[in-house]
Amino acid sequence: MPAVRLPAVAGMFYPDSPAKLTREVDELIPASPEPIQGTLRGLISPHAGYAYSGSTAGRAYGLLRGKTFDAIIVVGPSHREYFYGVSLFPGEAFKTPLGEVPVHKEIRSALINQNEHIFMSEAGHKDEHSVEVQLPFLQRVFQSMKFVPIVMGDQNRGLCQVLAEQLAQVSKDFNVLLVASSDLSHYHEYRTAVTLDQKVVDRLREFDSDGLLRLFENEEAEACGGGPMAAVMMGAGKAGANHCHVLSYCNSGDVTGEKDRVVGYVSAAITQVN
Numbered sequence: 001m002p003a004v005r006l007p008a009v010a011g012m013f014y015p016d017s018p019a020k021l022t023r024e025v026d027e028l029i030p031a032s033p034e035p036i037q038g039t040l041r042g043l044i045s046p047h048a049g050y051a052y053s054g055s056t057a058g059r060a061y062g063l064l065r066g067k068t069f070d071a072i073i074v075v076g077p078s079h080r081e082y083f084y085g086v087s088l089f090p091g092e093a094f095k096t097p098l099g100e101v102p103v104h105k106e107i108r109s110a111l112i113n114q115n116e117h118i119f120m121s122e123a124g125h126k127d128e129h130s131v132e133v134q135l136p137f138l139q140r141v142f143q144s145m146k147f148v149p150i151v152m153g154d155q156n157r158g159l160c161q162v163l164a165e166q167l168a169q170v171s172k173d174f175n176v177l178l179v180a181s182s183d184l185s186h187y188h189e190y191r192t193a194v195t196l197d198q199k200v201v202d203r204l205r206e207f208d209s210d211g212l213l214r215l216f217e218n219e220e221a222e223a224c225g226g227g228p229m230a231a232v233m234m235g236a237g238k239a240g241a242n243h244c245h246v247l248s249y250c251n252s253g254d255v256t257g258e259k260d261r262v263v264g265y266v267s268a269a270i271t272q273v274n
Helices: 018-028 050-064 106-110 131-140 158-172 190-205 209-218 224-240 254-257
Strands: 039-045 071-077 086-088 093-096 101-104 118-120 147-152 176-181 186-188 242-249 262-272
Touching: 018 050, 018 071, 018 254, 039 050, 039 106, 039 224, 050 131, 050 147, 050 242, 050 254, 071 131, 071 224, 086 093, 093 131, 093 186, 101 106, 101 118, 101 131, 101 254, 106 118, 106 158, 118 158, 131 176, 147 158, 147 224, 147 242, 158 176, 158 209, 158 224, 176 224, 186 190, 190 209, 190 242, 209 224, 224 242, 242 254
Parallel strands: 039 176, 071 147, 071 176, 086 118
Antiparallel strands: 039 262, 086 147, 093 101, 186 262, 242 262
16 A cells, blocks of 8 residues: 555545535534533544435534644544454545545554554454545645554454553553544434434433443444444543533435435534533
């Protein structure tokens, strides 16, 4: 893989024209975001095409205006490639139509910390969209930024806990924002999807990462990025976060009107309320 990862889903999930992409993202990010309590530590954001989940994602990214961070750590699932462990992109930057976003190498190195299950690798990164689609939102909110792209090849509880420990440590050592990339249930009828997704939304509102993982382990709910959500919640919690504000929930049926087979989307803010 080259040092700079080129966009894999520009022109499909979002516009490949810089002007059109800028205009679309700016329209999706609300000018007056919903006020939340506490210090922002993390976000949960969907990763579908912007026509479907962009407004839900925008509700989260609007909270970042006026804030600064050393880096944004984006954790997504691997949709196209299975591997055991947690893969950190080994290159220099990701590129989108809006320009390059450099990797924060010091924080990337700190996340590995001799753990055999967290490693620098090309695994999961080449064609994966879950991390990439978050970047144009971040690029429009921040004039400049660095980030750490992470893909989970497996999402079992043990790997979530291992990653959470490292996320907690770097959250204490650096001023970082954690972002979990996930959609919810896939291809159920509308009412079934809402019922399944509500279980996840309830666990988010309760800031209950253990209960969230139990839902997935018992096949009581679905989320393609359930592991990233749980790891980010646990990591932020170990670093002091204690609250999760659900900002928006919808599914593709709300957008298209086609309700036979829908995909669910949620955005949320993880905060530390003293």
